[in-house]
Amino acid sequence: MDAYTAAIDIQGLTKTFHVGFWRKKVQVLKGVDLQVFAGETFGLLGPNGAGKTTTIKTLVGLVRPDQGEVLIMGQSPNNTRNRMQMGYLPELPSVYAYLTAHEFLQLCGSFFNLSPRLIRQRIPQLLDRVQLSESAARKQIRTYSKGMVQRLGFAQALINDPQLLLLDEPMSGLDPLGRHEVKELVLELKREGRTILFNSHVLSDVEAICDRVGIMVDGKIVLTGKMQQLLRPMDHLYHMQIHKLDKLGHTNLKRLSLRCVEHKPGMVEATFNNLEKALKALAVARQSGGELIELKTHYRSLENLFVDEVNKARTQAGDE
Ligand SMILES: Nc1ncnc2c1ncn2[C@@H]1O[C@H](COP(=O)(O)OP(=O)(O)O)[C@@H](O)[C@H]1O
Numbered sequence: 001m002d003a004y005t006a007a008i009d010i011q012g013l014t015k016t017f018h019v020g021f022w023r024k025k026v027q028v029l030k031g032v033d034l035q036v037f038a039g040e041t042f043g044l045l046g047p048n049g050a051g052k053t054t055t056i057k058t059l060v061g062l063v064r065p066d067q068g069e070v071l072i073m074g075q076s077p078n079n080t081r082n083r084m085q086m087g088y089l090p091e092l093p094s095v096y097a098y099l100t101a102h103e104f105l106q107l108c109g110s111f112f113n114l115s116p117r118l119i120r121q122r123i124p125q126l127l128d129r130v131q132l133s134e135s136a137a138r139k140q141i142r143t144y145s146k147g148m149v150q151r152l153g154f155a156q157a158l159i160n161d162p163q164l165l166l167l168d169e170p171m172s173g174l175d176p177l178g179r180h181e182v183k184e185l186v187l188e189l190k191r192e193g194r195t196i197l198f199n200s201h202v203l204s205d206v207e208a209i210c211d212r213v214g215i216m217v218d219g220k221i222v223l224t225g226k227m228q229q230l231l232r233p234m235d236h237l238y239h240m241q242i243h244k245l246d247k248l249g250h251t252n253l254k255r256l257s258l259r260c261v262e263h264k265p266g267m268v269e270a271t272f273n274n275l276e277k278a279l280k281a282l283a284v285a286r287q288s289g290g291e292l293i294e295l296k297t298h299y300r301s302l303e304n305l306f307v308d309e310v311n312k313a314r315t316q317a318g319d320e
């Protein structure tokens, strides 16, 4: 693979499922285009039912698309050499309840034709990585909590030391501590230079981990972009609270700010889109007796962006 080949290249992907007794057609993917480059951590976001899991499944060959092209490192998803370099954590990892984690990981390793010696070497390292204790790993999986199954799912996704990781909701079912640990783990895998595609509902985690994100709504990607650009400083807003302001001061502040609200007589909150303007307005307000109570900055979070984009896409779809 050369540097210009996308690790994942999806073009014009469509998929229709037939559901229920009457085999009613439901188009789940409506022309998905998506590229993920080598070494990148890409977050796929979208409301429930948007088609994220279906998209990931086409990458591991579990769903065959109706139309469109899917390439992994320039090859078909069924290419065996590529499969050896991929790790997949399903949305609901299914495990053999009556095996121990040790036995399960040995089995997963054998699917990749790894030597028993190598598997034996890797298992303790993986257990350590996902923070599953050695003694727990000797117990049958049916005794595990949901969080432990999720950790084991993560361990099996890493058994072949994959370059490309597909993680479907890796933080789901975990308590805040578990989520924090998984986030640290994903960051560590990212630092090791692996390519990671994952989807998550926890937007603050996505914001902390991803280089780029794509937002999917009703079977289409409606927006992709680098995290820094999507949440660019242009969206920074500065809010200032001033009290003891006279009438003239209020009028001046109104003129200088994007928005100016008088909460109580003499007490106003003004919003600016750059710090210089905010400081200039503060100097003017002081001349009218105003005193600064608070100056805080606020930027558009990924959550705000997500909600805006989903609403926009749905309104447009409704208009068509
Ligand atoms: N095998 C299937 N048969 C029928 N419908 C399916 C199948 N898989 C997914 N769907 C439907 O496709 C839609 C998208 O599902 P999914 O890709 O799981 O969304 P997401 O992961 O974004 O929540 C849902 O409405 C779901 O019910």
Ligand SMILES: [Mg+2]
Pocket (backbone or CB within 6 Å): 052, 053, 054, 091
């Ligand atoms: Mg899903």
